[in-house]
Amino acid sequence: MYERKDLKKPRIGIYSMGLKTYWAQFPGLKERLIEYGEFIAGRVEAFGAEVYYYGLVDCEQEGKKAGEYFNEIHADLILAHSATYVTSASILPIHQICSAPSVVLNLQPTARINYQKTTTGEWLAHCGACPVPELSNAFNRAGIKFRVVNGLLGLNHTPEISMTDEITAERPEARRAWKKIEEWILAAKVKCNLQGARFGFLGNTYSGMLDMYSDFTMFQAQTGAHLQILEMCDLDRHLQSVTGQEITEKRKEIKEFFIISEDAAADPLAQKPADAQLEWSAKVAVAQEKLVKEFDLDALTYYYHGAPGNYYEDIQGGFIVGHSLLTAKGIPCAGEGDLKTCLAMKICDILGLGGSFCEIVTVDYDDNTILLGHDGPFHLEIAKGKPILRGMGLYHGKQGTGVSVEAKVRTGAITNLGCTQTIDGRLKFIISEAESTDGEIMTIGNTQTPVRFKKDPDFYMDEWFAESPTHHFAMSIGHQGSLYEKVADLLEVQSVTLG
Structure with missing residues (x-):
């Protein structure tokens, strides 16, 4: 007589961050970071969420557009992928415009860079932790709640452009990080279904x-x-x-x-x-x-x-x-x-x-x-x-x-x-x-x-x-x-x- 109701899927907005100046200086970096972001989006979708990947936010104008985009899709949660360095002025507008709770993902692609071969462009693909303190400061002074997940990205392959081993899926630092991410998705599921x-x-x-x-x-x-x-x-x-x-x-x-x-x-x-x-x-x-x-x-x-x-x-x-x-x-x-x-x-x-x-x-x-x-x-x-x-x-x-x-x-x-x-x-x-x-x-x-x-x-x-x-x-x-x-x-x- 009465079938179990379907639960709503949480709407998860995702974006990757970077600095626009880098793209002309380091060919292939932009595409590499987007690939990481798409990997994250795929993993999150597998947790039973509706995923909306905006792409790269690399300047103040993109930050404004991303905030409006996440409002349009009625995001329940925003995952902010700290892909490389970015100015906090580019990121803050997103979260001032869209009030959905957010989590910064500081997911490093490799457990250890190749110190002998690494170039500046290579290093920039692995320095996601660099802007997180700046973001934390900006969020705090703007009265925006700040959450972060630290760990490894958890890839099961190494991109051709990479100079190091990026296969980290079985590393405890990746497993721990993705368990936390899944819990944030599930918490968003609770909130959207209670609403x-x-x-x-x-x-x-x-x-x-x-x-x-x-x-x-x-x-x-x-x-x-x-x-x-x-x-x-x-x-x-x-x-x-x-x-x-x-x-x-x-x-x-x-x-x-x-x-x-x-x-x-x-x-x-x-x-x-x-x-x-x-x-x-x-x-x-x-x-x-x-x-x-x-x-x-x-x-x-x-x-x-x-x-x-x-x-x-x-x-x-x-x-x-x-x-x-x-x-x-x-x-x-x-x-x-x-x-x-x-x-x-x-x-x-x-x-x-x-x-x-x-x-x-x-x-x-x-x-x-x-x-x-x-x-x-x-x-x-x-x-x-x-x-x-x-x-x-x-x-x-x-x-x-x-x-x-x-x-x-x-x-x-x-x-x-x-x-x-x-x-x-x-x-x-x-x-x-x-x-x-x-x-x-x-x-x-x-x-x-x-x-x-x-x-x-x-x-x-x-x-x-x-x-x-x-x-x-x-x-x-x-x-x-x-x-x-x-x-x-x-x-x-x-x-x-x-x-």
């Missing part, structure tokens, strides 16, 4: 969770995303239109995605789901997808505390299965009305890294791990095996009963991305790299993942609590600390990475 993204807010925030409360205007101002306030009657309207055939198809999908618990769990509240519970969860899941489609949502946060025996209480009792399915399809769903963690989940999902809704469950001091998870939606794409569905006799701390998901994130490197709010109303990211283990979890119908941090649990929690976090966060796969730092940079959000 105009539609976050649904269904119901309200869990009463008394002060860390959950967010200023909706603040959220849009800092992310560029739209917030669509939804009512339970919006969902109920779709629920009334669900057909028997749609329920049958949804139950097939549920059977594909999940293991239906047959065993008797340790907790008498978490047992085999009744057929009526599965039927209701499937019906609600169909309505949830219709709601997402009607409002063109990219993410959803929700909570509804219905009065005992109220019809809307019954509806929210069927939320978890459908919201887990939506999360797997690129519509992250965060419970308890946690908009900030929904943002963190969406960032993880845009990057293809999951983003499962978590909080502290308990500490295992014998295993030196912290169990992290929640009673709610789970990102199925990063699960270790198939998640289990259990019928819940009650939702602890909440109203109603229904079907819940029991699962863990697959074993290996993970990164938690927390999103909190500071005293001045600004968003703040808290980033933690760690390792998920295949340790034991409880059979209580909740998502749980044992996680071993770089420090023992008490020292880690000392650091984490000191950052005034929201008590929820998103768990993603891989060690992604440097990537999330770049996302924070482009979003102009404060971030801290815990050791």
Whole structure:
């Protein structure tokens, strides 16, 4: 019924810099530097970006034209290739005219010049670092943020004009530089996909969770995303239109995605789901997808505390299965009305890294791990095996009963991305790299993942609590600390990475 939305590709503007005077003095240099620039453009395109290579900027007039060009293509990020020396007066106009964030690429074509044979023209093809301090000074005095990637260009061939070996693709300095460049591209992908993204807010925030409360205007101002306030009657309207055939198809999908618990769990509240519970969860899941489609949502946060025996209480009792399915399809769903963690989940999902809704469950001091998870939606794409569905006799701390998901994130490197709010109303990211283990979890119908941090649990929690976090966060796969730092940079959000 609902296909995963296509993500927008970031628009990356690229230019190479040089000094116009050189071209007549050193034949072949201009063409050589353009070839380097085209190589960079090809590598960046392979990262899934729309690439717009302007060519050489070698004088003030070209700088003005390039700035206007990058505005015309609505660049999300500009990569400024420091190909050889250039005057800062040629470059500054680009970034004064186009306000897109930019990264200077100081990528030297060779690891070592041929000292015995090198001519001035040859040296100029390798002196990209020379203008970077001048550019840094000019940018700083103009109030323009300055970023740089240093390293090797990473060619897999040597140009005929060259007097040295330029095959550096396997050098660590090239690999490191291109990893950073890829991260900047991915960070731009996050920013451009958040711009105009539609976050649904269904119901309200869990009463008394002060860390959950967010200023909706603040959220849009800092992310560029739209917030669509939804009512339970919006969902109920779709629920009334669900057909028997749609329920049958949804139950097939549920059977594909999940293991239906047959065993008797340790907790008498978490047992085999009744057929009526599965039927209701499937019906609600169909309505949830219709709601997402009607409002063109990219993410959803929700909570509804219905009065005992109220019809809307019954509806929210069927939320978890459908919201887990939506999360797997690129519509992250965060419970308890946690908009900030929904943002963190969406960032993880845009990057293809999951983003499962978590909080502290308990500490295992014998295993030196912290169990992290929640009673709610789970990102199925990063699960270790198939998640289990259990019928819940009650939702602890909440109203109603229904079907819940029991699962863990697959074993290996993970990164938690927390999103909190500071005293001045600004968003703040808290980033933690760690390792998920295949340790034991409880059979209580909740998502749980044992996680071993770089420090023992008490020292880690000392650091984490000191950052005034929201008590929820998103768990993603891989060690992604440097990537999330770049996302924070482009979003102009404060971030801290815990050791």
